[in-house]
Amino acid sequence: MSWEAAKGGGHWWDAAIRRAEHLAANADATKELLTFYAELLRAQKEIYDFLRSRQGWLPSGVLGDDLAVVREALPWLLRAVESNGPAPLAEESRALARAGVEEVGRVILEEWRAPTGTRFFAKALLQPYARWLAESGGHPLDRDLERGAGRCPFCGGRAQVGLLRTREPSADGGGRELLCATCLNVWPFGRVLCANCGEQRPAQLGYFHTPEYEHIRIEACDTCKHYLKGVDLTRLGLAVPLVDEVAAAPLDVWAHEHGYAKVELNLVGL
Ligand SMILES: [Zn+2]
Numbered sequence: 001m002s003w004e005a006a007k008g009g010g011h012w013w014d015a016a017i018r019r020a021e022h023l024a025a026n027a028d029a030t031k032e033l034l035t036f037y038a039e040l041l042r043a044q045k046e047i048y049d050f051l052r053s054r055q056g057w058l059p060s061g062v063l064g065d066d067l068a069v070v071r072e073a074l075p076w077l078l079r080a081v082e083s084n085g086p087a088p089l090a091e092e093s094r095a096l097a098r099a100g101v102e103e104v105g106r107v108i109l110e111e112w113r114a115p116t117g118t119r120f121f122a123k124a125l126l127q128p129y130a131r132w133l134a135e136s137g138g139h140p141l142d143r144d145l146e147r148g149a150g151r152c153p154f155c156g157g158r159a160q161v162g163l164l165r166t167r168e169p170s171a172d173g174g175g176r177e178l179l180c181a182t183c184l185n186v187w188p189f190g191r192v193l194c195a196n197c198g199e200q201r202p203a204q205l206g207y208f209h210t211p212e213y214e215h216i217r218i219e220a221c222d223t224c225k226h227y228l229k230g231v232d233l234t235r236l237g238l239a240v241p242l243v244d245e246v247a248a249a250p251l252d253v254w255a256h257e258h259g260y261a262k263v264e265l266n267l268v269g270l
């Protein structure tokens, strides 16, 4: 099943895992990164399955109340990172395994209420939580973030990646969507519009790609000097935006060298 057909449930995660494995097998410079990301996605799917199959429990949307259950899922993540992650993350993983319940809870809550995108373990844990919260009909209640331009209408998260599913701009000027870095849901977004500051003047918005990644481009804004990647599914229907975004790591290097900061770092820290 393709990523697009896998609207929800475990299939959505399976499609992402398969894509990461496939890209890792065929990658050179990014092989290690993609192999690690595949392991992360596998751990996140286990967390998702754990939350989803819990008898008599649904996420309340108040993470402060759901924390006891969410924290129980942390060991999957810690194990995956300890055995597959880069040394600094593996070290952090061991430190977290030793940390008290209170401290772990505090970090997760901080990332939920005031996201930075840089608290790796909290972000990796919150993605399956927030996704299941959305799928199960809940709403985030103790995450009081603005819902303005470029913010996820469901949870207020920033965009991780943009995507195009139709070549022709539709009547609403759309066809472009953004994928939320926290809850991993997508929402429609203007085609010529900065996902960070709302800039609409075409002269301020630049697009860059290389022949190596025909279906991926850097979408940069010269007003706020931020960028994100856009994945064009009309060029490559097999792509899984979240995963292909990670695979195109060399484009991040290019963007940083040209003075652009990413709207939100992805899970592998790029
Ligand atoms: Zn969201």
Ligand SMILES: [Zn+2]
Pocket (backbone or CB within 6 Å): 194, 195, 196, 197, 198, 199, 221, 222, 223, 224, 225, 226
């Ligand atoms: Zn901007």
